[in-house]
Protein backbone atom coordinates (compact mmCIF):
# COMPACT_ATOMS: atom_id res chain seq x y z
CA UNK A 38 0.00 0.00 0.00
CA UNK A 39 2.80 2.41 0.84
CA UNK A 40 5.17 3.40 -1.89
CA UNK A 41 8.70 2.07 -1.35
CA UNK A 42 9.95 5.58 -0.90
CA UNK A 43 7.47 6.49 1.85
CA UNK A 44 7.80 3.11 3.53
CA UNK A 45 11.54 3.58 3.85
CA UNK A 46 10.97 6.76 5.85
CA UNK A 47 8.76 5.02 8.41
CA UNK A 48 11.39 3.61 10.70
CA UNK A 49 10.76 3.34 14.46
CA UNK A 50 13.06 6.32 14.85
CA UNK A 51 10.78 8.65 12.96
CA UNK A 52 7.45 7.05 13.92
CA UNK A 53 6.00 10.38 14.94
CA UNK A 54 7.13 12.48 12.05
CA UNK A 55 5.28 14.35 9.39
CA UNK A 56 5.61 11.68 6.72
CA UNK A 57 3.84 9.16 8.88
CA UNK A 58 1.01 11.57 9.53
CA UNK A 59 0.60 11.85 5.77
CA UNK A 60 0.49 8.08 5.42
CA UNK A 61 -1.88 7.63 8.32
CA UNK A 62 -4.43 9.93 6.77
CA UNK A 63 -4.72 7.51 3.84
CA UNK A 64 -7.50 5.46 5.42
CA UNK A 65 -9.17 6.39 8.70
CA UNK A 66 -8.15 8.28 11.81
CA UNK A 67 -9.26 10.15 14.91
CA UNK A 68 -8.54 13.83 15.38
CA UNK A 69 -8.05 15.07 18.93
CA UNK A 70 -8.62 18.79 19.43
CA UNK A 71 -6.24 20.01 22.14
CA UNK A 72 -7.90 23.43 22.29
CA UNK A 73 -11.33 21.89 22.99
CA UNK A 74 -9.90 19.67 25.74
CA UNK A 75 -8.17 22.64 27.37
CA UNK A 76 -11.39 24.63 27.09
CA UNK A 77 -13.40 21.84 28.77
CA UNK A 78 -10.93 21.55 31.66
CA UNK A 79 -11.16 25.29 32.24
CA UNK A 80 -14.95 25.31 31.90
CA UNK A 81 -15.25 22.53 34.50
CA UNK A 82 -12.75 24.22 36.81
CA UNK A 83 -14.89 27.33 36.51
CA UNK A 84 -17.74 25.43 38.18
CA UNK A 85 -15.60 24.47 41.19
CA UNK A 86 -14.67 26.43 44.26
CA UNK A 87 -10.93 27.18 44.56
CA UNK A 88 -10.69 24.47 47.27
CA UNK A 89 -12.04 21.72 45.02
CA UNK A 90 -9.57 19.82 42.86
CA UNK A 91 -10.24 18.28 39.45
CA UNK A 92 -9.34 14.65 38.89
CA UNK A 93 -9.31 13.86 35.15
CA UNK A 94 -10.68 10.38 34.50
CA UNK A 95 -8.53 8.96 31.70
CA UNK A 96 -9.37 5.25 31.99
CA UNK A 97 -10.09 3.15 28.89
CA UNK A 98 -7.43 5.07 26.99
CA UNK A 99 -9.12 8.34 27.95
CA UNK A 100 -12.48 7.12 26.65
CA UNK A 101 -10.86 6.30 23.31
CA UNK A 102 -9.06 9.65 22.98
CA UNK A 103 -5.54 8.47 23.95
CA UNK A 104 -4.65 8.46 27.65
CA UNK A 105 -1.13 9.85 27.54
CA UNK A 106 -1.89 12.89 25.41
CA UNK A 107 -5.16 13.62 27.16
CA UNK A 108 -3.51 13.33 30.59
CA UNK A 109 -0.69 15.68 29.56
CA UNK A 110 -3.05 18.28 28.10
CA UNK A 111 -5.56 18.05 30.97
CA UNK A 112 -2.83 18.46 33.60
CA UNK A 113 -1.37 21.40 31.74
CA UNK A 114 -4.83 22.98 31.55
CA UNK A 115 -5.33 22.73 35.31
CA UNK A 116 -6.42 19.20 36.25
CA UNK A 117 -4.82 18.23 39.56
CA UNK A 118 -4.70 14.44 39.34
CA UNK A 119 -5.72 11.47 37.20
CA UNK A 120 -7.88 8.38 37.56
CA UNK A 121 -7.62 5.14 35.62
CA UNK A 122 -9.26 1.72 36.03
CA UNK A 123 -6.43 -0.78 35.76
CA UNK A 124 -2.85 -1.18 36.84
CA UNK A 125 -1.70 -1.41 33.21
CA UNK A 126 -3.31 1.93 32.43
CA UNK A 127 -1.43 3.49 35.34
CA UNK A 128 1.90 2.03 34.27
CA UNK A 129 1.39 3.36 30.74
CA UNK A 130 1.04 6.90 32.13
CA UNK A 131 4.06 6.57 34.43
CA UNK A 132 6.19 5.15 31.61
CA UNK A 133 5.27 8.23 29.59
CA UNK A 134 6.80 10.35 32.35
CA UNK A 135 3.58 11.58 33.98
CA UNK A 136 4.26 12.27 37.65
CA UNK A 137 0.84 13.55 38.82
CA UNK A 138 -1.08 11.50 41.43
CA UNK A 139 -2.90 8.60 39.76
CA UNK A 140 -5.84 6.86 41.43
CA UNK A 141 -6.70 3.32 40.33
CA UNK A 142 -10.49 3.06 40.44
CA UNK A 143 -10.59 -0.73 39.92
CA UNK A 144 -10.05 -3.42 42.54
CA UNK A 145 -6.59 -4.86 43.19
CA UNK A 146 -6.42 -8.28 44.82
CA UNK A 147 -2.97 -9.86 44.40
CA UNK A 148 0.44 -9.25 46.04
CA UNK A 149 2.05 -9.00 42.57
CA UNK A 150 -0.23 -6.11 41.61
CA UNK A 151 0.37 -4.41 44.96
CA UNK A 152 4.14 -4.62 44.46
CA UNK A 153 3.77 -3.06 41.01
CA UNK A 154 1.55 -0.29 42.41
CA UNK A 155 4.20 0.50 45.01
CA UNK A 156 6.92 0.45 42.38
CA UNK A 157 5.08 2.81 40.05
CA UNK A 158 3.79 5.01 42.87
CA UNK A 159 0.17 4.62 41.91
CA UNK A 160 -2.67 5.07 44.39
CA UNK A 161 -5.07 2.15 44.88
CA UNK A 162 -8.70 2.02 45.90
CA UNK A 163 -9.39 -0.13 48.96
CA UNK A 164 -12.87 -1.60 48.93
CA UNK A 165 -13.01 -3.80 52.02
CA UNK A 166 -11.09 -4.90 55.14
CA UNK A 167 -9.68 -8.11 53.57
CA UNK A 168 -8.11 -6.11 50.78
CA UNK A 169 -6.68 -3.63 53.28
CA UNK A 170 -5.06 -6.52 55.20
CA UNK A 171 -3.54 -7.95 52.01
CA UNK A 172 -2.12 -4.55 51.11
CA UNK A 173 -0.67 -4.16 54.59
CA UNK A 174 0.92 -7.61 54.54
CA UNK A 175 2.52 -7.07 51.12
CA UNK A 176 3.69 -3.54 51.85
CA UNK A 177 5.18 -4.65 55.17
CA UNK A 178 7.29 -7.21 53.31
CA UNK A 179 8.32 -4.56 50.81
CA UNK A 180 8.81 -1.93 53.51
CA UNK A 181 7.02 0.60 51.33
CA UNK A 182 4.10 2.88 52.21
CA UNK A 183 1.26 3.83 49.89
CA UNK A 184 -1.47 6.46 49.81
CA UNK A 185 -4.77 4.56 49.65
CA UNK A 186 -8.30 5.70 48.84
CA UNK A 187 -11.18 4.08 50.71
CA UNK A 188 -14.33 3.49 48.72
CA UNK A 189 -17.77 3.32 50.27
CA UNK A 190 -20.80 1.78 48.60
CA UNK A 191 -23.63 4.24 49.10
CA UNK A 192 -25.98 2.61 46.59
CA UNK A 193 -24.11 1.81 43.38
CA UNK A 194 -23.76 -1.83 44.54
CA UNK A 195 -20.39 -2.09 42.85
CA UNK A 196 -17.06 -1.72 44.69
CA UNK A 197 -16.83 -0.47 48.25
CA UNK A 198 -17.68 -1.13 51.88
CA UNK A 199 -21.29 -0.39 52.89
CA UNK A 200 -21.55 3.25 53.97
CA UNK A 201 -22.87 2.38 57.43
CA UNK A 202 -19.60 0.53 58.17
CA UNK A 203 -17.48 3.55 57.27
CA UNK A 204 -16.12 4.14 60.75
CA UNK A 205 -15.12 0.51 61.33
CA UNK A 206 -13.38 0.31 57.93
CA UNK A 207 -11.64 3.63 58.36
CA UNK A 208 -10.37 2.78 61.84
CA UNK A 209 -8.99 -0.56 60.66
CA UNK A 210 -7.04 0.99 57.79
CA UNK A 211 -5.86 3.81 60.01
CA UNK A 212 -4.23 1.32 62.37
CA UNK A 213 -2.46 -0.64 59.63
CA UNK A 214 1.17 0.23 58.99
CA UNK A 215 2.30 1.31 55.53
CA UNK A 216 -1.19 2.50 54.54
CA UNK A 217 -1.84 6.25 54.45
CA UNK A 218 -5.45 7.19 53.89
CA UNK A 219 -5.49 9.71 51.03
CA UNK A 220 -9.25 10.01 50.57
CA UNK A 221 -12.68 8.59 51.22
CA UNK A 222 -15.01 8.34 48.27
CA UNK A 223 -18.15 6.91 46.77
CA UNK A 224 -19.70 6.69 43.31
CA UNK A 225 -23.16 7.77 42.16
CA UNK A 226 -25.44 5.46 40.19
CA UNK A 227 -28.01 7.85 38.71
CA UNK A 228 -26.48 11.34 38.69
CA UNK A 229 -27.34 11.80 34.99
CA UNK A 230 -31.06 11.16 35.47
CA UNK A 231 -33.52 14.05 35.78
CA UNK A 232 -35.11 12.34 38.80
CA UNK A 233 -32.63 13.03 41.60
CA UNK A 234 -34.21 10.79 44.28
CA UNK A 235 -31.56 8.04 44.24
CA UNK A 236 -28.73 10.54 43.95
CA UNK A 237 -30.02 12.42 46.97
CA UNK A 238 -30.26 9.19 48.94
CA UNK A 239 -26.65 8.34 48.06
CA UNK A 240 -25.58 11.86 48.98
CA UNK A 241 -27.33 11.51 52.33
CA UNK A 242 -25.65 8.15 52.98
CA UNK A 243 -22.26 9.68 52.19
CA UNK A 244 -23.06 12.45 54.66
CA UNK A 245 -24.01 9.83 57.27
CA UNK A 246 -20.65 8.12 56.79
CA UNK A 247 -18.88 11.46 57.19
CA UNK A 248 -20.84 12.13 60.38
CA UNK A 249 -19.70 8.73 61.73
CA UNK A 250 -16.08 9.61 61.02
CA UNK A 251 -16.40 13.01 62.62
CA UNK A 252 -17.16 11.34 65.95
CA UNK A 253 -13.68 9.79 66.02
CA UNK A 254 -11.53 12.10 63.87
CA UNK A 255 -10.28 15.62 64.28
CA UNK A 256 -9.47 16.04 60.59
CA UNK A 257 -11.34 14.32 57.81
CA UNK A 258 -9.49 12.95 54.79
CA UNK A 259 -10.28 14.51 51.39
CA UNK A 260 -13.77 13.46 50.30
CA UNK A 261 -15.18 12.88 46.80
CA UNK A 262 -18.43 11.75 45.24
CA UNK A 263 -19.08 13.53 41.94
CA UNK A 264 -18.72 12.27 38.37
CA UNK A 265 -19.40 14.57 35.38
CA UNK A 266 -23.15 14.71 35.92
CA UNK A 267 -22.92 15.48 39.63
CA UNK A 268 -20.22 18.07 38.94
CA UNK A 269 -22.55 19.82 36.50
CA UNK A 270 -25.66 19.52 38.70
CA UNK A 271 -24.85 20.71 42.17
CA UNK A 272 -21.83 22.27 43.94
CA UNK A 273 -22.94 20.53 47.16
CA UNK A 274 -21.73 17.28 45.59
CA UNK A 275 -18.24 18.61 44.82
CA UNK A 276 -16.55 18.11 48.23
CA UNK A 277 -12.72 18.20 47.97
CA UNK A 278 -12.42 16.91 44.44
CA UNK A 279 -14.53 15.86 41.48
CA UNK A 280 -13.77 12.88 39.24
CA UNK A 281 -14.69 13.99 35.74
CA UNK A 282 -14.57 11.84 32.62
CA UNK A 283 -17.21 12.40 29.94
CA UNK A 284 -17.48 16.19 30.32
CA UNK A 285 -13.71 16.53 29.75
CA UNK A 286 -14.27 15.02 26.33
CA UNK A 287 -16.93 17.61 25.56
CA UNK A 288 -20.07 15.52 25.89
CA UNK A 289 -22.97 15.95 28.29
CA UNK A 290 -24.04 13.01 30.47
CA UNK A 291 -27.68 13.88 29.68
CA UNK A 292 -29.56 16.48 27.59
CA UNK A 293 -30.96 18.31 30.65
CA UNK A 294 -27.38 19.15 31.73
CA UNK A 295 -26.54 21.07 28.54
CA UNK A 296 -27.25 24.44 30.09
CA UNK A 297 -24.75 23.89 32.94
CA UNK A 298 -21.51 24.40 30.97
CA UNK A 299 -20.33 25.10 27.43
CA UNK A 300 -18.45 21.98 26.44
CA UNK A 301 -16.73 21.29 23.12
CA UNK A 302 -16.38 17.77 21.66
CA UNK A 303 -12.70 16.81 21.57
CA UNK A 304 -12.76 13.91 19.13
CA UNK A 305 -13.61 13.65 15.44
CA UNK A 306 -13.55 10.44 13.41
CA UNK A 307 -12.70 10.67 9.73
CA UNK A 308 -12.01 8.30 6.85
CA UNK A 309 -11.34 8.47 3.15
CA UNK A 310 -13.28 7.32 0.10
CA UNK A 311 -11.28 4.44 -1.37
CA UNK A 312 -13.38 3.45 -4.41
CA UNK A 313 -16.38 4.81 -6.30
CA UNK A 314 -18.66 2.79 -8.58
CA UNK A 315 -22.14 2.77 -10.03
CA UNK A 316 -24.37 -0.21 -9.30
CA UNK A 317 -27.52 -0.98 -11.29
CA UNK A 318 -30.97 -1.30 -9.77
CA UNK A 319 -31.46 -4.62 -7.97
CA UNK A 320 -27.85 -4.96 -6.80
CA UNK A 321 -27.15 -6.32 -3.31
CA UNK A 322 -24.59 -4.47 -1.19
CA UNK A 323 -22.24 -6.02 1.38
CA UNK A 324 -22.55 -9.20 3.49
CA UNK A 325 -26.02 -10.66 3.67
CA UNK A 326 -27.43 -8.21 1.12
CA UNK A 327 -29.11 -6.18 3.88
CA UNK A 328 -29.42 -3.47 1.23
CA UNK A 329 -30.55 -4.01 -2.36
CA UNK A 330 -30.68 -0.97 -4.62
CA UNK A 331 -34.08 -0.03 -6.03
CA UNK A 332 -32.46 2.18 -8.70
CA UNK A 333 -29.03 2.81 -10.15
CA UNK A 334 -26.82 4.14 -7.33
CA UNK A 335 -23.42 5.78 -7.17
CA UNK A 336 -21.69 3.96 -4.32
CA UNK A 337 -18.55 4.97 -2.42
CA UNK A 338 -16.46 2.58 -0.36
CA UNK A 339 -14.92 4.13 2.77
CA UNK A 340 -11.94 2.70 4.63
CA UNK A 341 -13.36 2.32 8.12
CA UNK A 342 -15.35 -0.48 9.74
CA UNK A 343 -16.43 -2.14 12.94
CA UNK A 344 -12.86 -3.13 13.88
CA UNK A 345 -12.20 0.62 14.13
CA UNK A 346 -15.19 1.29 16.38
CA UNK A 347 -18.08 1.91 13.97
CA UNK A 348 -20.73 -0.41 15.47
CA UNK A 349 -22.06 -2.99 13.01
CA UNK A 350 -25.53 -2.44 14.43
CA UNK A 351 -25.51 0.98 12.77
CA UNK A 352 -25.59 -0.74 9.35
CA UNK A 353 -28.12 0.95 7.05
CA UNK A 354 -28.86 3.49 9.82
CA UNK A 355 -25.64 5.51 9.84
CA UNK A 356 -25.30 8.93 8.27
CA UNK A 357 -21.97 10.60 7.58
CA UNK A 358 -20.91 14.06 6.42
CA UNK A 359 -19.33 14.44 3.01
CA UNK A 360 -18.75 17.88 1.49
CA UNK A 361 -20.94 19.25 4.27
CA UNK A 362 -23.91 17.10 3.26
CA UNK A 363 -25.51 14.18 5.08
CA UNK A 364 -24.97 10.93 3.17
CA UNK A 365 -26.56 7.53 3.88
CA UNK A 366 -24.55 4.44 4.65
CA UNK A 367 -25.86 1.32 2.91
CA UNK A 368 -25.47 -2.43 3.48
CA UNK A 369 -23.76 -4.18 6.38
CA UNK A 370 -20.80 -2.32 7.90
CA UNK A 371 -17.84 -4.67 7.47
CA UNK A 372 -14.73 -5.10 9.59
CA UNK A 373 -12.62 -2.54 7.73
CA UNK A 374 -14.92 -0.84 5.23
CA UNK A 375 -18.39 0.54 4.72
CA UNK A 376 -20.39 1.76 1.75
CA UNK A 377 -22.24 5.01 1.11
CA UNK A 378 -24.92 6.07 -1.33
CA UNK A 379 -23.25 9.11 -2.89
CA UNK A 380 -25.63 9.49 -5.83
CA UNK A 381 -26.34 13.11 -4.86
CA UNK A 382 -22.70 14.16 -4.87
CA UNK A 383 -21.33 15.45 -8.16
CA UNK A 384 -17.90 14.46 -9.30
CA UNK A 385 -16.81 12.73 -6.08
CA UNK A 386 -13.16 11.69 -6.06
CA UNK A 387 -11.28 8.84 -4.37
CA UNK A 388 -9.42 10.30 -1.39
CA UNK A 389 -12.15 12.72 -0.32
CA UNK A 390 -12.66 12.85 3.42
CA UNK A 391 -15.79 11.58 5.15
CA UNK A 392 -16.62 12.75 8.69
CA UNK A 393 -18.26 10.03 10.74
CA UNK A 394 -18.20 11.92 14.04
CA UNK A 395 -17.52 15.63 13.98
CA UNK A 396 -18.44 18.85 12.29
CA UNK A 397 -18.60 19.91 8.66
CA UNK A 398 -19.87 23.41 8.06
CA UNK A 399 -22.96 23.93 10.20
CA UNK A 400 -23.79 20.26 10.55
CA UNK A 401 -22.43 17.98 13.24
CA UNK A 402 -22.71 14.28 14.08
CA UNK A 403 -21.85 13.38 17.67
CA UNK A 404 -21.21 10.22 19.67
CA UNK A 405 -24.56 11.02 21.32
CA UNK A 406 -26.31 10.63 17.93
CA UNK A 407 -24.82 7.15 17.49
CA UNK A 408 -25.63 6.22 21.08
CA UNK A 409 -29.25 7.31 20.66
CA UNK A 410 -29.63 5.32 17.46
CA UNK A 411 -28.19 2.22 19.15
CA UNK A 412 -29.97 2.59 22.48
CA UNK A 413 -26.69 2.89 24.36
CA UNK A 414 -24.62 5.67 25.95
CA UNK A 415 -21.98 7.96 24.47
CA UNK A 416 -19.36 6.58 26.91
CA UNK A 417 -19.56 3.20 25.12
CA UNK A 418 -19.31 4.75 21.66
CA UNK A 419 -16.18 6.73 22.57
CA UNK A 420 -14.47 3.74 24.20
CA UNK A 421 -15.02 1.82 20.96
CA UNK A 422 -12.39 3.85 19.06
CA UNK A 423 -9.45 1.62 19.71
CA UNK A 424 -5.86 1.40 18.69
CA UNK A 425 -6.19 0.64 15.02
CA UNK A 426 -7.28 4.21 14.42
CA UNK A 427 -4.26 6.46 14.70
CA UNK A 428 -4.90 9.72 16.48
CA UNK A 429 -3.79 13.04 15.13
CA UNK A 430 -3.37 15.86 17.59
CA UNK A 431 -4.90 19.10 16.39
CA UNK A 432 -4.09 22.46 17.96
CA UNK A 433 -7.64 23.49 17.14
CA UNK A 434 -10.42 22.17 14.93
CA UNK A 435 -8.54 22.82 11.71
CA UNK A 436 -4.87 23.00 12.60
CA UNK A 437 -2.83 19.79 12.68
CA UNK A 438 0.18 19.63 14.94
CA UNK A 439 2.24 17.93 12.24
CA UNK A 440 4.67 16.14 14.49
CA UNK A 441 1.99 14.62 16.72
CA UNK A 442 0.59 11.34 15.53
CA UNK A 443 -0.03 8.83 18.27
CA UNK A 444 -1.74 5.50 18.74
Ligand SMILES: Cc1ncc(COP(=O)(O)O)c(C=O)c1O
Nearest residue numbers: 094142224264265280281282283
Ligand atom coordinates in the same frame (compact mmCIF):
# COMPACT_ATOMS: atom_id res chain seq x y z
C1 LIG B 1 -15.56 5.64 40.06
C2 LIG B 1 -15.75 6.56 38.90
N1 LIG B 1 -15.63 7.88 39.09
C3 LIG B 1 -15.79 8.76 38.07
C4 LIG B 1 -16.09 8.34 36.79
C5 LIG B 1 -16.27 9.35 35.69
O1 LIG B 1 -17.59 9.33 35.21
P1 LIG B 1 -18.06 10.34 34.07
O2 LIG B 1 -17.43 9.87 32.80
O3 LIG B 1 -19.53 10.19 34.05
O4 LIG B 1 -17.59 11.69 34.47
C6 LIG B 1 -16.22 6.98 36.55
C7 LIG B 1 -16.57 6.51 35.21
O5 LIG B 1 -17.17 5.54 34.94
C8 LIG B 1 -16.05 6.06 37.64
O6 LIG B 1 -16.17 4.74 37.45
